[in-house]
Amino acid sequence: MQRMIDGVVRGACHHDCPDTCVWEVTVDDGIAVELRGMVEHPTTNGQLCPKVNRFLDRVYHPDRVLTPLRRVGSKGSGEFEPISWSVALDEIEQRWSAIIEKDGPAAILPYSFDGTQGIIQKGLLSRRFFAALGTSDIRRHLCGVDAWLGANEILGTPKGIDPEDLRLARTIVLWGTNTLLTNRHLWPVIEEARDAGAVVVVIDPVRTTTAERADYFLQIRPGTDVALVLGLVHVLDRDGLLDADWIDRHTTGAGDLVESAMPWDPATCEAETGIAATTIEWLAHTFVTNRPSAVRSLVGPEHRRNGVEIMAAIASLPSISGAWRDPGGGLCRSTQVWWEEAFGLDVEQLAQPSRTFNMARLGEVLIDIDLDPPIRSLFVHNSNPAVIAPDQNRVVEGLERNDLFTVVAEQFVTDTARYADLILPVTTQIEHLDLAPAWGHLNIALNKPAILPRGETKSNNEIFRLLADRMGLHDPSHQESDEMLIRALLERPHPLLDGITYERLERDGWARFNHEPGLALLQHERFRLRALDPNHAVAPSTHRFQLISTKRHVRFLNANYSQFPAHHPSRPEPELSVHPSDAADLGLDDGAEARVWNERGELHLRVHHDERLQPGLVSVPFGWGHAAHRDGRSVNVLTSSAVRSDDQGSAAYLDTWVSISPA
Numbered sequence: 001m002q003r004m005i006d007g008v009v010r011g012a013c014h015h016d017c018p019d020t021c022v023w024e025v026t027v028d029d030g031i032a033v034e035l036r037g038m039v040e041h042p043t044t045n046g047q048l049c050p051k052v053n054r055f056l057d058r059v060y061h062p063d064r065v066l067t068p069l070r071r072v073g074s075k076g077s078g079e080f081e082p083i084s085w086s087v088a089l090d091e092i093e094q095r096w097s098a099i100i101e102k103d104g105p106a107a108i109l110p111y112s113f114d115g116t117q118g119i120i121q122k123g124l125l126s127r128r129f130f131a132a133l134g135t136s137d138i139r140r141h142l143c144g145v146d147a148w149l150g151a152n153e154i155l156g157t158p159k160g161i162d163p164e165d166l167r168l169a170r171t172i173v174l175w176g177t178n179t180l181l182t183n184r185h186l187w188p189v190i191e192e193a194r195d196a197g198a199v200v201v202v203i204d205p206v207r208t209t210t211a212e213r214a215d216y217f218l219q220i221r222p223g224t225d226v227a228l229v230l231g232l233v234h235v236l237d238r239d240g241l242l243d244a245d246w247i248d249r250h251t252t253g254a255g256d257l258v259e260s261a262m263p264w265d266p267a268t269c270e271a272e273t274g275i276a277a278t279t280i281e282w283l284a285h286t287f288v289t290n291r292p293s294a295v296r297s298l299v300g301p302e303h304r305r306n307g308v309e310i311m312a313a314i315a316s317l318p319s320i321s322g323a324w325r326d327p328g329g330g331l332c333r334s335t336q337v338w339w340e341e342a343f344g345l346d347v348e349q350l351a352q353p354s355r356t357f358n359m360a361r362l363g364e365v366l367i368d369i370d371l372d373p374p375i376r377s378l379f380v381h382n383s384n385p386a387v388i389a390p391d392q393n394r395v396v397e398g399l400e401r402n403d404l405f406t407v408v409a410e411q412f413v414t415d416t417a418r419y420a421d422l423i424l425p426v427t428t429q430i431e432h433l434d435l436a437p438a439w440g441h442l443n444i445a446l447n448k449p450a451i452l453p454r455g456e457t458k459s460n461n462e463i464f465r466l467l468a469d470r471m472g473l474h475d476p477s478h479q480e481s482d483e484m485l486i487r488a489l490l491e492r493p494h495p496l497l498d499g500i501t502y503e504r505l506e507r508d509g510w511a512r513f514n515h516e517p518g519l520a521l522l523q524h525e526r527f528r529l530r531a532l533d534p535n536h537a538v539a540p541s542t543h544r545f546q547l548i549s550t551k552r553h554v555r556f557l558n559a560n561y562s563q564f565p566a567h568h569p570s571r572p573e574p575e576l577s578v579h580p581s582d583a584a585d586l587g588l589d590d591g592a593e594a595r596v597w598n599e600r601g602e603l604h605l606r607v608h609h610d611e612r613l614q615p616g617l618v619s620v621p622f623g624w625g626h627a628a629h630r631d632g633r634s635v636n637v638l639t640s641s642a643v644r645s646d647d648q649g650s651a652a653y654l655d656t657w658v659s660i661s662p663a
């Protein structure tokens, strides 16, 4: 039997969080007894976060799935019996072989997302496996793709400045990002800049915890960010603050941008965005005079129908103003593209599936009997679509199909796993090997397993090795070990990876990509400016309120942890937050019960008066499971799965309109 050694083992957090903290696990007698942030890691700085400080409770939780399970009750009943791996694998082999024989492999749909963002366990072997079988695939566009597209259009690259370089900036605009909640390890960098005199501005429709800690808060009307950028460009042009030499040497299309800003004088911009004309003038002036100036954004505004245009607008501001000239100036966003390029994953992801669906449309795909062939089997790993996907009623309707053979690889019986025919028990991050990339800084880390897999759990990769063997896929690439996969990535000849070896990562735990701090990365590029389109989604006449459902709780991470009372916020249930003026209008006291609905679904929620919102905007937190709601469903029953006509892009989670009445 495999043995593990007691002592301290280094690893890194797997969650879909920009921070990718590096941790140290203390193991005593084969049991992980302590987990703490690594002191020497520059962004972790010895601290994890309120979600992951209790991670060992998750690993050893009595509800962990420790053996394969087979459904014995009806779908969704949550009744399962333990079975052995060989019985589970036999059943998958038989069911899939029959489906492939009758309808072809395209009738099988794998569904996965960022449950772990470790490069090895997230998808290397699963992609090889499903591509070799020739199954259908999904476009993994729920998070970050629209922001990527918008930035890339203007910058000619999706890359921005190194987030750690924000310490050099003297104006920092946190544009639609809730840094203190979602990217907390960046905050010390921002404070460092502030200690040196930086001004911090937050632009958000909601007065978030981050907004409360900023120097200036601009409470924007939802979705009107493009108009705000046009207003800022208008002022820069009007007041002679545009640098003709910069524009001439480093941009194309600036004339079109300035022309599209002509109608957006401060008064017009105020009427559209809700931000005072004098504030718009102040921000435009500050951005060009109090330099270096940087805009920081992640995915907040991208979850809208005009998400690409919003990010294009956000990228246009530093590009026309010449903010890129200064180290620490420019646009700062996800660093994912750095490691995707270094590891060649941008290419790897283009394996040819038999057909592809945008993952936002899971519900309609599952219930569409006219598809040729229809989906007969669903394999879910690294995701909890019953909670995270839009149009939840349709998703559950699909999962309820008795003729759909559903397999879910999970650590817990999630809301998705409840509908599975088979649940396969998987390891947690301290039970498997992985290479942990970050989308909030330029370091990578090696995650070494600290303990043996609990019970009969197996890593994703181990499951795909077994499945490949069962399904007759005998190419040796399906059997590569996790260590071989990591070594192959690190050996790629890419300048960012020079000198980063497996041995070095084993010794130090982490390494920074070869990129000099403070390098004004894009100063020699030509930015592709263009006219901007300020149109955004407007209210359908039937519904009065706009609903946002972003992440809100410090101890939740997407769909993880809401099942644990120790992770609950002080108001321990999902509530409908309503601005007090709207609540008065609707006759809804604080604590009253309201019905919230639209054409896709409804929820009954307790009302919370919250003056951090704005009139017309209500909110329900994302992340709570079905059981936390009296309707047995969560906020995504209200969101729409509509994506662009080319099936690209994220769901417009935030362009959701609802009606509200007392229950």
Ligand SMILES: Nc1nc2c(c(=O)[nH]1)N[C@H]1C(S)=C(S)[C@@H](COP(=O)(O)OP(=O)(O)OC[C@H]3O[C@@H](n4cnc5c(=O)[nH]c(N)nc54)[C@H](O)[C@@H]3O)O[C@H]1N2
Pocket (backbone or CB within 6 Å): 016, 017, 018, 143, 175, 176, 177, 178, 179, 181, 182, 183, 203, 204, 205, 206, 208, 220, 221, 222, 223, 224, 225, 297, 298, 299, 300, 301, 304, 548, 550, 551, 552, 553, 554, 555, 556, 557, 558, 559, 623, 654
């Ligand atoms: N604690 C915690 N941390 C997390 C997560 C979590 O679930 N919990 N999830 C992780 C994941 S997957 C992601 S993608 C990141 C997301 O990280 P962020 O992008 O920072 O977070 P969001 O909460 O999606 O959106 C940020 C802000 O955008 C605002 N916003 C909404 N509409 C608009 C608009 O039209 N204009 C502007 N300017 N702002 C708007 C929202 O009010 C919100 O405050 O967080 C990661 N970190």
Ligand SMILES: Nc1nc2c(c(=O)[nH]1)N[C@H]1C(S)=C(S)[C@@H](COP(=O)(O)OP(=O)(O)OC[C@H]3O[C@@H](n4cnc5c(=O)[nH]c(N)nc54)[C@H](O)[C@@H]3O)O[C@H]1N2
Pocket (backbone or CB within 6 Å): 014, 016, 113, 114, 115, 116, 121, 142, 143, 299, 380, 381, 382, 383, 384, 385, 387, 388, 389, 409, 410, 411, 412, 414, 426, 427, 428, 460, 549, 550, 551, 557, 558, 559, 560, 622, 635, 636, 639, 653
């Ligand atoms: N209304 C609304 N909906 C949203 C959002 C929102 O803000 N509002 N945010 C969207 C965004 S930005 C994102 S990124 C998505 C997140 O969507 P997901 O990536 O699906 O969410 P997670 O909760 O991070 O992870 C899902 C599951 O992965 C499992 N998991 C973890 N590690 C492993 C592993 O090694 N193997 C296997 N098999 N499973 C593992 C966890 O147990 C967890 O149940 O949600 C989206 N949905």
Ligand code: SF4
Pocket (backbone or CB within 6 Å): 013, 014, 015, 017, 018, 019, 020, 021, 048, 049, 050, 051, 052, 184, 185, 557
């Ligand atoms: S969830 Fe984010 S902040 Fe928390 S430990 Fe993981 S990487 Fe760090």
Ligand SMILES: [Mo]
Pocket (backbone or CB within 6 Å): 016, 142, 143, 299
């Ligand atoms: Mo995300």
